[in-house]
Amino acid sequence: MLIKLIGGVIIITASCGIGQTIAYNQEMLARELAELLSMIRLVKSELKYAVNDLPEAFADMAPRLDGTIGGFCNNMAELLNSNHVISFQDAWGRSMDKLRAESRFGSTYMEHVSRLGSIIGYMDVDGQIMRLELLEDMIEHDYKKEREKTKQTKKLSGSLGIFGGLFLVILML
DSSP: OHHHHHHHHHHHHHHHHHHHHHHHHHHHHHHHHHHHHHHHHHHHHHHHHOOOOHHHHHHHHGGGSOHHHHHHHHHHHHHHHSSSOOOHHHHHHHHHHHHHHHSOOOHHHHHHHHHHHHHTTSSOHHHHHHHHHHHHHHHHHHHHHHHHHHHHHHHHHHHHHHHHHHHHHHHHO
């Protein structure tokens, strides 16, 4: 009987942990989208007010951003400042590969990052800013949706974790 009790406690603890992990991953996705929004706003301000080259701009942005997007900017700055001659698009592609591996972005959000790379440096400043504002609006809409989903996921995953664990314990008895 003691073994069943210990097993039941372990099952409930594990199922609660799984629920918390699901909620945590959803919360981190919303944070990464907020960081991406911050990056777009920093790029817009660099275009409007600063006279920095792209490597300097990414080097300036990296410490201001946390997490995977900050790492993305840092990687961009390193690649663009390296001794190897590399184009902006090659650096963006390599940095996107690293971001894809480290972030929780799915294909939809990676498409936004890819679109951002196609905007930067390809037109006059006003055209870039207009396209960045459009992309910013799209990502902000997605961010609000993910933030709302995060609230729901936290409640649901916590409850399902506990009740799923209890259900398994009852089946075990």
